[in-house]
Amino acid sequence: MAAEELLVVEDLKKHFPITQGIIFQKQVASVKAVDGVSFTVNRGETLGVVGESGCGKSTMARCIMRLLDPTGGKITFDGRDITNISQAEMRPIRREMMMIFQDPYASLNPRKRVGFIIGEALEVNKMGSSSEIKRRVQELLDIVGLNPEHYNRFPHEFSGGQRQRIGVARALAVNPKLIVCDEPVSALDVSVQAQVLNLLKDLQDEFNLTYVFIAHDLNVVRHISNRVMVMYLGSVAESAGRNELYGEPKHPYTGALLSAVPVPDPELGRQRKRIVLEGDVPSPINPPSACRFHPRCPRFHEGVCDVTDPPVRDFGHEHTAACHYPLEGWPLTEAQMRQRSGEPVAS
Amino acid sequence: MALLEVRDLTTHFRTDDGIVKAVDGVSFSIEKGKTLGIVGESGCGKSVTCLTIMGLNASKGTTTTGEALFKGDDLLTMDSKRLREIRGNDIAMIFQDPMTSLNPVHKIGDQLGEAILLHRDVTKRQARARSTELLKAVGIPHAERRLDDYPHQFSGGMRQRVMIAMALVNDPDLLIADEPTTALDVTTQAQILNLMDRLQEEFGSAIIMITHDLGVVAEIADDIVVMYAAKVVEQAPVDDMFKQPRHPYTWGLLGSLPRLNADVERLVQIPGSPPSLLNPPRGCRFNPRCPYVFGRCKEEEPQLEPVTGVPQHLQACFLDDETKELENRKLQAGAYAGEAT
Numbered sequence: 001m002a003a004e005e006l007l008v009v010e011d012l013k014k015h016f017p018i019t020q021g022i023i024f025q026k027q028v029a030s031v032k033a034v035d036g037v038s039f040t041v042n043r044g045e046t047l048g049v050v051g052e053s054g055c056g057k058s059t060m061a062r063c064i065m066r067l068l069d070p071t072g073g074k075i076t077f078d079g080r081d082i083t084n085i086s087q088a089e090m091r092p093i094r095r096e097m098m099m100i101f102q103d104p105y106a107s108l109n110p111r112k113r114v115g116f117i118i119g120e121a122l123e124v125n126k127m128g129s130s131s132e133i134k135r136r137v138q139e140l141l142d143i144v145g146l147n148p149e150h151y152n153r154f155p156h157e158f159s160g161g162q163r164q165r166i167g168v169a170r171a172l173a174v175n176p177k178l179i180v181c182d183e184p185v186s187a188l189d190v191s192v193q194a195q196v197l198n199l200l201k202d203l204q205d206e207f208n209l210t211y212v213f214i215a216h217d218l219n220v221v222r223h224i225s226n227r228v229m230v231m232y233l234g235s236v237a238e239s240a241g242r243n244e245l246y247g248e249p250k251h252p253y254t255g256a257l258l259s260a261v262p263v264p265d266p267e268l269g270r271q272r273k274r275i276v277l278e279g280d281v282p283s284p285i286n287p288p289s290a291c292r293f294h295p296r297c298p299r300f301h302e303g304v305c306d307v308t309d310p311p312v313r314d315f316g317h318e319h320t321a322a323c324h325y326p327l328e329g330w331p332l333t334e335a336q337m338r339q340r341s342g343e344p345v346a347s
Numbered sequence: 348m349a350l351l352e353v354r355d356l357t358t359h360f361r362t363d364d365g366i367v368k369a370v371d372g373v374s375f376s377i378e379k380g381k382t383l384g385i386v387g388e389s390g391c392g393k394s395v396t397c398l399t400i401m402g403l404n405a406s407k408g409t410t411t412t413g414e415a416l417f418k419g420d421d422l423l424t425m426d427s428k429r430l431r432e433i434r435g436n437d438i439a440m441i442f443q444d445p446m447t448s449l450n451p452v453h454k455i456g457d458q459l460g461e462a463i464l465l466h467r468d469v470t471k472r473q474a475r476a477r478s479t480e481l482l483k484a485v486g487i488p489h490a491e492r493r494l495d496d497y498p499h500q501f502s503g504g505m506r507q508r509v510m511i512a513m514a515l516v517n518d519p520d521l522l523i524a525d526e527p528t529t530a531l532d533v534t535t536q537a538q539i540l541n542l543m544d545r546l547q548e549e550f551g552s553a554i555i556m557i558t559h560d561l562g563v564v565a566e567i568a569d570d571i572v573v574m575y576a577a578k579v580v581e582q583a584p585v586d587d588m589f590k591q592p593r594h595p596y597t598w599g600l601l602g603s604l605p606r607l608n609a610d611v612e613r614l615v616q617i618p619g620s621p622p623s624l625l626n627p628p629r630g631c632r633f634n635p636r637c638p639y640v641f642g643r644c645k646e647e648e649p650q651l652e653p654v655t656g657v658p659q660h661l662q663a664c665f666l667d668d669e670t671k672e673l674e675n676r677k678l679q680a681g682a683y684a685g686e687a688t
Contacts, residue, residue: 052532159620189388194603194614223605260537262562266585269566274537280502
């Protein structure tokens with residue numbers, strides 16, 4: 001059976017205008033937070049999205065949810081184009097896509113009881129009488145591993161990990177097809193992180209959920225994803241199945257990210273050499289020309305990388321990377337990283 | 348003689364609900380040029396331990412006992428004048444959150460210079476030259492010009508590097524880093540870890556690294572202390588700790604890490620959450636969450652004792668060596684399930 005596409009994003013763009021003047025505001029520049037991102041998520045799979053802060057991962061998530069209106073491109077959810085439909089038309093679709101947020105302390109209203117927070121979506125969508133909603137909320141609390149008796153408690157009575165479980169229960173309430181998780185475990189301790197990751201996996205198996213899982217921790221993304229997309233400054237650097245991406249990264253940026261991940265094994269850690277990227281992610285207001293990674297890239301070739309846009313190369317098995325000089329193998333030493341081979345492919 | 352020797356340190360806070368024993372009998376020592384990693388979940392007392400050593404706890408409602416001998420002098424009983432001379436000069440601290448630990452209304456150069464002018468008899472010009480040098484050392488481009496910038500003009504990683512520069516400005520003998528990379532991206536984290544490595548080689552400082560990320564300590568530490576609920580549960584050299592961990596809590600921590608080099612279907616999860624320090628469980632403090640718990644654990648509190656045959660490896664657990672050997676082998680093979688068999 002061919003995998004069924006649930007979410008198709010084509011050439012998604014989100015530019016935030018920078019204006020000057022008080023009354024007659026004129027646009028002087030724009031922040032190109034997301035600039036031409038395309039991907040597909042199949043039903044029941046998890047797409048991991050990694051990248052440094054400021055690479056546009058969260059903006060992308062918000063565009064998918066239509067919490068932000070995209071500047072360009074096309075989003076197809078469950079066979080329906082949702083790029084430009086009105087908020088009223090969007091409402092019934094919202095029920096099918098939910099979001100889990102990063103900060104479990106800020107994403108729950110401190111003045112509302114847990115029962116209300118989880119049940120609100122049910123109420124808004126008129127999915128049952130108040131007693132039915134209450135029963136459903138208690139069932140949800142049980143599913144995410146909280147005590148159903150805690151229905152009447154306030155968020156402050158829970159720990160960080162428990163709050164994140166409440167966030168998960170809230171997202172599950174309306175039986176969505178897609179859940180967008182925006183850094184759901186980055187604020188948690190490792191042991192609690194493991195609890196929440198296991199929970200998300202179990203729920204996926206049980207309810208056949210589809211996740212878009214955004215994180216900056218590559219270990220976590222590897223653990224939970226089927227496919228992984230690496231973003232850099234608003235565009236996709238590399239996209240591949242999990243094992244291909246972690247086993248044979250092609251983009252130098254992916255390579256640098258992987259080599260920077262600390263391994264909890266002192267012996268391995270000593271043998272391994274970190275490839276350290278200098279500097280920070282450049283500003284998306286005025287991104288570097290052609291390949292956006294070129295100012296930090298160990299394989300930078302003057303006259304090519306800063307002049308010609310890198311072609312999106314296909315390495316088979318849905319493994320693509322946008323680079324003139326993809327990596328030959330993995331792992332590579334720093335010297336090998338610098339040693340590019342072959343001629344660049346014209347785009 | 349150890350550079351810093353902490354003996355039986357306790358810190359108790361008096362609150363409206365009762366006495367919080369935030370640190371309860373912690374001992375460790377660190378030699379010159381070495382790195383000690385302190386690992387544990389939030390709320391296990393690792394930060395409070397360091398704040399106590401630095402004398403940075405609020406004096407009201409805090410009771411501290413024990414000793415913290417820095418080059419033979421007890422930091423805990425020292426008068427505040429002498430402590431101020433040591434703090435920022437011989438012992439420096441890097442705080443966790445680079446976004447909030449710099450003063451937003453002062454220029455970076457003034458904040459760096461202040462630390463120098465307080466401890467050294469130098470002119471402002473010399474202090475500025477030294478600040479520039481340090482900013483360069485931590486890899487901030489256009490250091491001279493950036494001195495006149497305010498903290499908001501720096502990114503997170505750069506602010507953390509400024510914090511490190513500030514801590515290193517007086518060549519401290521001991522550097523205490525409280526989760527210095529937790530708020531950062533992996534690439535920036537790698538930059539900071541490399542920087543700390545290099546600076547340690549250059550200046551020979553000792554580093555105490557507080558973190559909950561076992562990956563980070565595996566890379567940087569020589570010795571590791573694992574804390575749970577205000578107590579040390581295990582302490583060992585880094586290789587021993589990762590190859591031969593002896594405490595169920597350490598197993599749980601290691602098993603709960605998703606790794607790049609191993610495939611596991613499910614992560615090990617330590618059930619429940621850390622206990623309240625107002626009223627910690629009787630006996631071993633880990634017993635309500637421990638899969639191997641038996642009668643004695645609930646009655647008696649295990650003491651930190653050397654492992655037979657490995658005197659530098661300390662652990663506080665009653666479980667027999669045989670089971671430990673068995674479970675550890677499973678853990679190393681990636682088959683540890685976090686359940687008693």
